[in-house]
Amino acid sequence: MNLYSIAPHTPFLHCLVEAVMDGRLLGGWDRTGPFWLSDVTIILPTRRAQDRLADAFAAHPDFTGALPDLRTFGGEAGDEEPFLPPFDAAPLPGRASGLQRRLKLSSLVAAWAHTSEGRQAFATPPTAAEIFSMADSLGMLIDDLAIEERSPADVAGLGAGMAQELGDYWQQTLKFLGIALDAWPAWLADQGLADAAQLRGLRLDRQAGAAGFLYGDRPVIAAGSTGSIPATARLLGTIATLPRGAVVLPGLDLDITPPMHEALLDPLANAHGHPQYGLAQLLRRFGAGVGQVTELCAADHPRTRLVNLALAPTAQTALWSEQRFDATTLSAALDGVSIIRARNEDDEARAMALAGRAALENGKSVGIITPDRNLARRIAAELKRFDIVVDDAAGTPLYHAPAGRLARQVLNLVEGGCAAVDLLALLRNRATTLGSERGALLALADDIDLGLLRGQRPAPGMAGLRSILAAHLAGTLNRPARKLSPARGAEISALFDRLETAIAPLVALRERPDLPASDLARALGAALEAISPDASLAGGAELAAWVDSMATLAGEGYRFSPFGLDDVLAALMTGIEVRHRVPEDRRTDIAIWGQLEARLMSPDVLILGALNEDKWPGAADPGPWLSRGMRLGAGLEPPERQQGLAAHDFAQGLGNAEVILAYADRVGSSPSLPSRLLQRLDAFIGEDASQALRARGQGWLDAARRVDAVASVEPAPRPVPNPPVHMRPRKLSVTEVETLMRSPYDLYAKHVLRLRPLDALGEDPDARERGTIIHAIFARFVDENHDPADPGAFERLIEIANEEFAGLDAIGERRDIWLKRFATAAAQFLEFEQGRAHRVLRRRAEVDGRWDLKLPEPFAITGQADRVDLLHDGTLEILDFKTGSPPSPGTMRAFEAPQLPVEALMAVHGGLRDVAPAKTSALTYIKIGLGPDAFKPSGFALPEGMSVSDVADEVFRRMQLQIDYFLLRQHPLPSRLLPVKGQRFAGAYDHLARVAEWTAVDGEEEP
Template structure:
């Protein structure tokens, strides 16, 4: 936090908010730790930065003064010692003491690769003593002295070789701790990780013996991989005293495996722990803060009140008001009273978010007080919630009393803290199974090792680009190149892969996209064949899938005639032709789509607004532009007042549409004009009567009639109208033609977009070789036949019988589940 505040002050003008500054502070802290590990003074940047570098790099140098000058001054003023500095000083103090007073008892240093300079100094003082020892775990005895001198930073032996050089030793001078032969597996792994220049040395060597008891799981996806691994681990427990460990960098995979092990009531130890954010108590606090900050935003309200720590009486109230209060367009000034809920202290807590700045401690205290007031008794801090309580107490103590934040950022700041902190179960973990990271696994042993997630990006984890320094500058400063991290991971892989019983695992796809196999795995497969372990994949599939599947036919509901609709609007005829199931669900089952939660304005809302304004205008029997604009204003005030984008985008479009419509209104030429007119037609069939109703946007009546439909979006094609797939206008022409005893002159779509360069267009559906009267006559025959067809109880309401002409928008698509029948 302190480093983040220094960044914000340095940048000035509120360039970064606190969340952004925290992320940058973490990057800076990592760079600072790395520099301290290598005893690099970042102040040297100013000296080595070439003058011909772009201004961007000069800005980087200036920015890094946050740590090279400002932070160093703050440390000096307040007597602060950073963790890495303290560790380095302790190591150097021990080294200095042992140089002056060589230890008389044995001192053994083991498990290090010497990547920290202070560690090298300590090692140097220990091995200078008579009884000092350095154990080099994993030193490759297959490499020659020449090989060690030529390896690059991405080689697994680079760090060990570099440490020996620092200590002025050659690898050949290292004595054997125990007498044993180099195994076939060691030879295989060593050969597979040779540099490309040495590949000719193993082409003619048979390394197949080293692949014994080594197998590869090729899963289709991460879910199948996790299931196969869980089965392999469960099988280990069938053998008394046998131990196994799963090693992976893929946290998603590790979590999935741990969850699957719980199916057998096995809690597997995961050394990485879990983010504090995974605790139910942490989620409760985050949801509560977000609900208050969003001024009872519907999504945040539902997220909070569905939490298991919320009392059941509150959940019941939310279910009662959800459709009315939380779905559809957001209601203005929503309060808890509107939701029929009373929570003491909530309004006061929510009011804190309206301040410009607030003390972090004050906001946190009020937050925790309210959370304890709402949560079920004994839920918030019980169990692992105690770990969250301890963390929050520590956080509160570390932050000064006067430290202020923008309250709007409070939920995100809290989330950032919870994501950066981990918690670990204290008991109840299985003693023979572990999930470990590579750096931990290399120092431990097990009877079986599973190295999982062997895809590029996971193993090895590709180092992210340094946010501040490029490779050239890192080298000049004396910092490790990023490739060295790949070499470290290669060393981990080299040690883990030497386990006798080894399972390698990867998924062919990650996040739905093909994944590249790990370079370590590809190197192994280049040297020798690896058994394809289909056994666990087969078990995984048989576990999750039945032995046989009895497919059923696609649903074809055939309700009795008495239950079938005896009246429809003309707009439903297209649905009956394209997707009869939609009519079945809507008119027979009476299923209605719920409004979306916290719905945003859509193009359909704009279309409804235009239609409503025109309908109100028609009732005034006026041709005055101001009257139409007044109708529009009233509707906006009643339904859309304060909604984002209405004044900025909707109103200018509506004004242009209104001007165009009023100008068209003046061209009546003695015609009678009907606006939003409703009529119906009784269709008589052999099986019964059927009523077809219509509400036409505009009907012009003279010697003949013209049917007009307003569209603020796209218009149906002439081809679809002629084919009968969009029969709205032809059917309206029939209905109004029968009413007024007149033929159809034209059928038009008035596409009123209201855009600056595209206010409106008129699209006629008439054809060169077919008049509108002919199209209407064909529609009359077609709709009569369609009605008779669906008055037959043997006619099913099929879902999308012709996929090529399926509805573009379908509210019942999730019920239809077409893909289940595509096969």
């Protein structure tokens, strides 16, 4: 049996080429003549390795132009079967698609989930998306059974063999599996189909059966496989016994001791997570030992020995104190190794990208390996900063590709009832055309945004949008941010027509009680074709193929209610990857790989990213259908087997001459631990060496942090516009008097630049709007002269509330909540009014006012007082109802809350409509709410020794000075002259004044 191994520190494909070209793997095969190499067959794990091996042969100085016959293990039928000899063998069945299996199994899962036994297995009834996801996980269990050559009977036997150990949940699950695992193979047999995993095993067995006939005494080499699949192991065993057959294993530890080798084979030792576990199992299948394996390119390296010792089985770690290297050997072993310990994924990706860029500048090839696809995308984005375009070789899930994002936006639009945010997100997607040119469509989107949606709340659906458009064109829309012409309105109406036609199939689905997945795919495909016929959209071809595949499965699978469709779409698209189009001039010196794509690759610099626990290796999740113990009982490998493969990938990668290991202290929003593999390495080499490796990587982190840093920060100057005096306002509202005191810049932005804040798009009613409505309710009650003590007063307040809240019918649930809460506020309001009725002669609500000041130039103060009550003593009480908090007593005593004192001045000068001139004896704040302080009067905090009139006079003096200085003279208008202490929200114009820039830099604390 010809067994060889290539150590991790030896470039695998280069060594393989050398061993073929010098005849070491050929068993004395004649190497004369120009075409001798074409007689050699080499079988590899992946097509990527196949391509790289062809390049390596072509680069060899003795290459004559004829390549070996290069194949892959269990390749597609179209690649392999034409080369098999014509001996009698039954034709292979057709392949069942993943979609077929997902839909078929979803029906079984749903039927079980809705039985009494199935309902006990769920805390809440599973959603449609969860049903499809569970069907996928059931399919993975079926694949595991096929790959490891176990049968449903092995699972069924668990009920008897482990009856005492299994709880009710697992017993119920086994009953379902007994049905599902029999039903699916029966359906496949009836259709003449097989799963992909089953077909791969069949093709591997056919390769093994044909090997003796096909190769005879010619050289055939199987290289790079660990034989983790039993059928692959059989093919390797067959090749190893051929006259000139050879098996080349990747990274077998030839120094492993017999006791360690036996421990790896011991089923009770739980060695599945060890990097050598798979190779040890393979040798056992061969009936061979480590001593029968030859190192193909013999060259000892301390790095390989160090990694093998660091990742030794747990029982062997007790020997570390004797096995640790001396300083010289340790230095040689770690030469070329660095560790990047990043704060977060952003730092990690940038540091890895910079390390790759530096290697390219030095003429080195770069390979980046990460199992985290999000990190891969981050790294690709960082490399684009330097015009280095590289895509993740693993591709992008269709659900996250541009075509998938467009599909999700269409679904969100339909499910959200054409909500403002969803509508504009779709219209502003670069792929959306709806029969228009992109520039014209974007202009229409802006007009829809500003003319119809800002500050408005249309009813759901296209009918609500049309109603808003009609109101705008009729001039009845409340203060639109942009005025639209009738011609523009006609264009928008035509766009709405096209959009309504496009989404009509999906809207129709929403009216149905349930539907199959194929109907969703068909309706979505039709909508996307009308919205974006762009054939070049990334993922468009894959999405179209998905729609076509779903069409062939019409009516199949679980029927679900048309809700949560975005999650359903994610489940239905699982496993569909969008491979990036490779430009002809793409770089070949840098690549981003997943763990599978990276196997057998040996670039000059290898960067391993996402070395965090539960990332590399991933979590050992047995899935929802069998526990770990049940998997072992059924003869399946436990989930730790995948961790063993990840550990082998780590050991192979660490054998590269120059390698950078990277991890982050935080992943997402949570703290994260370094990979157990990295922790093992740290523990073996010791604290000093571990810190030295991180010190080497620190340079990349420092460089990453400098990318967006600046050498010095120059404070942005506080904006101090100084417009001509004649452009400044000659009228202020009572609330703007405080604005003049605190931030004159805001008056400049509002009155000189004529800028008004836009309401947030699709903003839900908030406390401010609720307060406005409640003010209006109480005002109507007062203006209609209702007596708070009248027995019908409460019912009348509720009637008014129903009328005022009617405008919120589009958000009925929130409207009902607010109405229910208002009932409590109404009772408190009436109790408050009854308690002060003996002092009040007449009430007036929402009193408009104007006060013309005698200044060098005409100037007016305008405003509206919430309440002005005439008291029996002839004085006035001015009340301000607040849903928020009133000013603090300190602010009032410092004359920094001028609104109520200014209203008192307006009252004494006859500036309030239908209110005779009179002095004000009380200024009162009333908090509206449901808490203990609701409707408790809070009087204006007067400075010691001063009356309301005195405070009003002082406010008037200060107001005159402010108006004269800032509005009637040529002085700058600064921002945040007197900021409110403790304010937790930005002012309407703070972003325009770039407040965050100059307040953050000059050390000023946020108020």
